[in-house]
Amino acid sequence: MADVPSDAPEHCPGTSSDQAGKTSACQGCPNQNTCASGAVKAPDPAIEEIRLKMTSVKHKILVLSGKGGVGKSTFSAHLSHALASDDSTEVALLDVDICGPSIPKMMGLEGEQVHQSGSGWSPVYVEDNLAVMSIGFLLSSPDDAVIWRGPKKNGMIKQFLRDVDWGEVDYLIVDTPPGTSDEHLSIVQYLSSAGIDGAVIITTPQEVSLQDVRKEIRFCEKVKLPIIGVIENMSGFVCPKCKNTSQIFPPTTGGAQRMCEELNLPLLGRVPLDPRIGKSCDEGKSFLTEVPDSPAAMAYQSIIRKIKDYCSHSSIKGSVTVDLE
Amino acid sequence: MDTSERGSLDQVKHVVLVLSGKGGVGKSTITTELALAFRHSGRKVGILDVDLCGPSIPRMLRVGKPEVHQCDAGWVPVYADPQQQLALMSIGFLMEDPDEAVVWRGPKKSALIGQFVSDVAWGELDVLLVDTPPGTSDEHLSVLENLRKHKVDGAVLVTTPQAVSTGDVRREITFCKKTDVKILGIVENMSGFVCPHCSECSNIFSKGGGEELAKLTGSVFLGSVPLDPLLTASLEEGRDFLQAFPESSTYTAISDIAKTLLSNLES
Numbered sequence A: 001m002a003d004v005p006s007d008a009p010e011h012c013p014g015t016s017s018d019q020a021g022k023t024s025a026c027q028g029c030p031n032q033n034t035c036a037s038g039a040v041k042a043p044d045p046a047i048e049e050i051r052l053k054m055t056s057v058k059h060k061i062l063v064l065s066g067k068g069g070v071g072k073s074t075f076s077a078h079l080s081h082a083l084a085s086d087d088s089t090e091v092a093l094l095d096v097d098i099c100g101p102s103i104p105k106m107m108g109l110e111g112e113q114v115h116q117s118g119s120g121w122s123p124v125y126v127e128d129n130l131a132v133m134s135i136g137f138l139l140s141s142p143d144d145a146v147i148w149r150g151p152k153k154n155g156m157i158k159q160f161l162r163d164v165d166w167g168e169v170d171y172l173i174v175d176t177p178p179g180t181s182d183e184h185l186s187i188v189q190y191l192s193s194a195g196i197d198g199a200v201i202i203t204t205p206q207e208v209s210l211q212d213v214r215k216e217i218r219f220c221e222k223v224k225l226p227i228i229g230v231i232e233n234m235s236g237f238v239c240p241k242c243k244n245t246s247q248i249f250p251p252t253t254g255g256a257q258r259m260c261e262e263l264n265l266p267l268l269g270r271v272p273l274d275p276r277i278g279k280s281c282d283e284g285k286s287f288l289t290e291v292p293d294s295p296a297a298m299a300y301q302s303i304i305r306k307i308k309d310y311c312s313h314s315s316i317k318g319s320v321t322v323d324l325e
Numbered sequence B: 001m002d003t004s005e006r007g008s009l010d011q012v013k014h015v016v017l018v019l020s021g022k023g024g025v026g027k028s029t030i031t032t033e034l035a036l037a038f039r040h041s042g043r044k045v046g047i048l049d050v051d052l053c054g055p056s057i058p059r060m061l062r063v064g065k066p067e068v069h070q071c072d073a074g075w076v077p078v079y080a081d082p083q084q085q086l087a088l089m090s091i092g093f094l095m096e097d098p099d100e101a102v103v104w105r106g107p108k109k110s111a112l113i114g115q116f117v118s119d120v121a122w123g124e125l126d127v128l129l130v131d132t133p134p135g136t137s138d139e140h141l142s143v144l145e146n147l148r149k150h151k152v153d154g155a156v157l158v159t160t161p162q163a164v165s166t167g168d169v170r171r172e173i174t175f176c177k178k179t180d181v182k183i184l185g186i187v188e189n190m191s192g193f194v195c196p197h198c199s200e201c202s203n204i205f206s207k208g209g210g211e212e213l214a215k216l217t218g219s220v221f222l223g224s225v226p227l228d229p230l231l232t233a234s235l236e237e238g239r240d241f242l243q244a245f246p247e248s249s250t251y252t253a254i255s256d257i258a259k260t261l262l263s264n265l266e267s
């Protein structure tokens, strides 16, 4: 049974929720008896199916941040490009930002559609060794809004993991929306037996962003998701004319560095503001090949080396247990 | 009195949502500055913060974490000023530990939003601004569903200039159309940065995307707000930017937007 059966009312809490069959929305739903009996609440069989599917995927990395607009998608895109620059490395990039997918545009794949193959959905390929999946490929126009409540988003994420024909993959990079809600719980839950190497946390230097990022770190602790490290993005801007640095998003509480010291987390690096990053994203190109010698590109490369290093030492076990609801 | 009669929004003249498909574009910033601008022009203002996973309003107005009290008519909002002209409600006020993550799935979020809409004793307000999280999901649907019983004047859409952001805002426009929410106008935020050392203007997040989007979709363009480190700093410290920097071009930009919006609402 799907999370939200097609005959369920709009406010269906999802058949695998604790509230299944018990909410006011369930009154009059044809599935109420089954749901209330708890029959569908048993561990979602998809978790096991996903574990099997993921045996061909070596490393899984989540890119997270409590705050929006800090550069999660930009980093996910560039991490994927950088990893795939080695022809022998197979990379998959999965976008689970269901309401605000940026990956198709950033990877230069806007307007692409997924194809159904014998073994499931085929992802869209940027290069032979770089596969991408996003809800953006399932929409008919860039104006299409995905006006979905949580359970439906969860169903989509399950499909992305279970039904996409990823093939042999060295790195699966997962770009996420901001927050600590349905998408985050679902991706962690569905990958719980398959195992996740860890999460990369993105923030910007100011407290308004850090205060949300601390919540995301709490979330990782709660669901026992290891943290690879923190990246401070948009960290200072060097004026192209006079070369002076301005702190546009000032680190009024010590920035990511202080937070990492307090929470005992590695700071992977700082990436400055560079208008050419936004431009590359808008044009669907890799900033790393557009302006390889810029300080921002070098910062990205050094961070990516640390992540590769982490993964080469990590031995993931499918041990994450999630019992939050 | 039954709950519907307690109608906490009965004495609220105008309700405006601040929306954007994209995160970090300045929804909370614009909400805060609009509220301060309206208050400076003598209006009584409320802010309802429905960003449950990332509430920014308490910090941006430096109200800390006061106790939320209960009265006969419901929850008493928190006031940002001694004159009680700026009333706030946010999940930030209800949490013991500010770093605690609200790890809630949709239905639980919807339930709290329902309470926020029906159980806060706003009293008399000229304008209630609703600050939202990014996206088009539970929070948005729930707040609209609950506000429907009253009246929603419409939505202000905030975007930054680059295509990655306007793309998300295009989806938000579709959301507004599908849910019958009037678009009161589009604000382009973080548009251009003037170097404080040499006055060179850098378009860090590109330029003009918001205005273009307004044209493309036949929406009102309310104006653009530059990237201004003094604005970030003011919000970090919960200082009233409009009071502190009345000479800046950012001040002019924000007050013009506020004036246009207010006169459109009150006409």
Ligand SMILES: Nc1ncnc2c1ncn2[C@@H]1O[C@H](COP(=O)(O)OP(=O)(O)O)[C@@H](O)[C@H]1O
Pocket: A065, A067, A068, A069, A070, A071, A072, A073, A074, A075, A102, A233, A234, A235, A271, A272, A273, A274, A275, A276, A277, A278, A279, A281, A282, A296, B023, B024, B162, B164, B165, B204
């Ligand atoms: N270091 C940077 N310098 C300049 N622009 C950046 C930088 N990092 C990200 N951006 C731009 O900022 C915007 C927000 O980034 P995005 O990756 O979409 O954030 P998120 O996925 O966290 O919402 C995008 O337009 C992106 O191109």
Ligand SMILES: Nc1ncnc2c1ncn2[C@@H]1O[C@H](COP(=O)(O)OP(=O)(O)O)[C@@H](O)[C@H]1O
Pocket: A068, A069, A206, A208, A209, A248, A249, B020, B022, B023, B024, B025, B026, B027, B028, B029, B030, B056, B189, B190, B191, B225, B226, B227, B228, B229, B231, B232, B233, B235, B236
């Ligand atoms: N025009 C601006 N100039 C400088 N900083 C800004 C500007 N607008 C917003 N900011 C800063 O950018 C960050 C993100 O803004 P915020 O209002 O929190 O976005 P949202 O609510 O859309 O997620 C905040 O730290 C805010 O202070």
Ligand code: SF4
Pocket: A004, A005, A008, A009, A011, A012, A013, A014, A015, A019, A020, A021, A022, A023, A025, A026, A029, A030, A031, A032, A033, A035, A036
């Ligand atoms: S009974 Fe409730 S949980 Fe089950 S399908 Fe119907 S609405 Fe969903």
Ligand SMILES: [Mg+2]
Pocket: A072, A073, A074, A097, A100, A102, A175, A176, A177
């Ligand atoms: Mg993103």
Ligand SMILES: [Mg+2]
Pocket: B027, B028, B029, B051, B054, B056, B131, B132, B133
């Ligand atoms: Mg906000």
Ligand SMILES: [Zn+2]
Pocket: A239, A240, A241, A242, A243, A244, B195, B196, B197, B198, B199, B200
């Ligand atoms: Zn300069």
